[in-house]
Amino acid sequence: MRTVRVGIAESGVVVNPDSVTTLGLGSCVGVTLYDERKKIGGMVHVMLPSTELAKGGDFNKSKFADSGVPDLVDQMVRFGADRRRLVAKMAGGAQMFSVGGSGESILKIGSRNVEACRKALVGLGIPIVAEDTGGTWGRTVVLFAESGILEIRAIGRAKNQI
Amino acid sequence: MSGQVGAMQLDVLREISNIGAGNAATSLSSLLGKSVDMSVSRVAPMPFNEIVEYVGGAERMILTVFVRIEGGISGNILFTMNLPDARALVRHMTGVVEEEGFSEMGLSVLHEVGNIVIGAYITALSDFLGFELQPSVPSLAMDMAGAILAFSLSEIGRSGDTAIVMDGALSLDGSAITEEGASRLFLLPDPESFIKIFTALGVPTDADG
Numbered sequence: 090m091r092t093v094r095v096g097i098a099e100s101g102v103v104v105n106p107d108s109v110t111t112l113g114l115g116s117c118v119g120v121t122l123y124d125e126r127k128k129i130g131g132m133v134h135v136m137l138p139s140t141e142l143a144k145g146g147d148f149n150k151s152k153f154a155d156s157g158v159p160d161l162v163d164q165m166v167r168f169g170a171d172r173r174r175l176v177a178k179m180a181g182g183a184q185m186f187s188v189g190g191s192g193e194s195i196l197k198i199g200s201r202n203v204e205a206c207r208k209a210l211v212g213l214g215i216p217i218v219a220e221d222t223g224g225t226w227g228r229t230v231v232l233f234a235e236s237g238i239l240e241i242r243a244i245g246r247a248k249n250q251i
Numbered sequence: 252m253s254g255q256v257g258a259m260q261l262d263v264l265r266e267i268s269n270i271g272a273g274n275a276a277t278s279l280s281s282l283l284g285k286s287v288d289m290s291v292s293r294v295a296p297m298p299f300n301e302i303v304e305y306v307g308g309a310e311r312m313i314l315t316v317f318v319r320i321e322g323g324i325s326g327n328i329l330f331t332m333n334l335p336d337a338r339a340l341v342r343h344m345t346g347v348v349e350e351e352g353f354s355e356m357g358l359s360v361l362h363e364v365g366n367i368v369i370g371a372y373i374t375a376l377s378d379f380l381g382f383e384l385q386p387s388v389p390s391l392a393m394d395m396a397g398a399i400l401a402f403s404l405s406e407i408g409r410s411g412d413t414a415i416v417m418d419g420a421l422s423l424d425g426s427a428i429t430e431e432g433a434s435r436l437f438l439l440p441d442p443e444s445f446i447k448i449f450t451a452l453g454v455p456t457d458a459d460g
Contacts, residue, residue: 096300097401098412112309113397116405136401136408144410144442152408185402186317186390198405227398229310244312244394245352 092231095119098152100133100161102168103234110231114181116199118206118222119230120158121178122215123237124170130234131165133157137198138205154205162213177210178239178251179203180230182222199223219251256415256445261294263454264417264445267379268292272419272436274375275330275368279421282367283343288422290433296415299404305416306331306435309397314353316365317403318389320373323382323451324444327403328372329437330365331396336421336434337361353393362391372436380451403439410442 093101095111103109105128111119118135133151137143140153150156166172182203203222210217221228221241229242241249256264269292276289303309314337316330332340338349341357344364349357366389377384392399407414417440420433440448449456 097303097397097404098299098408113303113395113401115394115398115400116402117398136405142409149412152412183398185392185394185399198402225392227395229395 095132095134097134098136098149098157100131100151100157100164102129102131102161102164103232104129104168105234108231108233108235110229112229114228114230115183115185116181116202118154118179118181118199118202119228120154120161120206120210121230121232121239122161122165122170122175123178123232123234124165124174125176125237126174127168127170128234128237129165129168129170130232130237131161131168131170132230132232133161135202135206138201154202154209158206158209159213162215172213172215175215176218176237177215178219178232178237179206179217180221180228180239180241180251182206183224183226183228185225185227187225221249221251256296260445260449260454260456263449263452264415265292265294267376267448268294268417268419268438270379271372271375271417271438272421275372275436276419276421278371279364279368282364283340285343290420292417292419294415294417296413298413299401299408302404302414302416303397303400306396306400307333309395311396312393313396313399314361314391314393315399316362316369316389316391317399318369318373319387320384321387322384323377323380324384324440324447325406326438326440326444327406328369328386329399329403329439330368330434331399331437332361332434340364358391358393362389365389365391368436372438376438380448382447382451403437406441407439414439415445
């Protein structure tokens, strides 16, 4: 049993009995997809809401909600998942700092990320069955391909399984 | 620009970082009434995930004071403290020994120290570059390094997966500076700011150095 680690703006797909994890999500969102019958799970660590924010030509698909979520679906399908069976869970999208004035829109990046991930999933017809988003704290998340359970850990808070 | 900066430009950035972090260390020394050591600044383009490791790993708990600057150049400044250094600072400033976590007073002392240290950094930066810089209100967070860093890199993320990290390590508790997980002062300029810095200082930007 292996745990695949996904970094910032990266993605990964695993099959039972493996799991996929990302450590220390702040304003970023960890979107997970799961095919219960095939026991295939995938995760993308989204940093920014939209490819419209990208400057320059080439960009990393896994970084943006509107490109990273569809790309994760494609990866899952290549692993043998059926896109009609996929269900989504997500965690993260916190506001790590609170200050007013300049930089206000940057500070709200967490909630914008959550909204964008939700929109991408709705657009693909994938139901969001659970989420642990918002707040002001960082999260480490693990998706178990065996069960589809997403486990969320944060400093000073009880472990949450969704 | 990011990732394509030549050796000469990196030298210039290192000098800026030394001036900024050096001024910050001096302000901290006078605040604490004792000398504060600073390592020579490291300035290098680093992939995001490597930056997180550099600060001690994604799940390492750190205290950070964050300031966004706008004006002549824009970017984020972070004063990251490891927990032993933060405890030593609170003890030195108030005489209070923090055990588990931090008291409200301890956090407010650290917030204020961060404010002073970052303020000194910005003053030096502004004087050296001849730019007006408008800082945001400083904000404090105690959380996982990955969560704090990834947020701080989000603006830079619009342009790529690498940031030019300008930082100096500070010894806050009097012990030697260790490379891994040291308390640091980071300047993370937005990618567009580099050209402005080099232009202001008359550094050629088309050569590969």
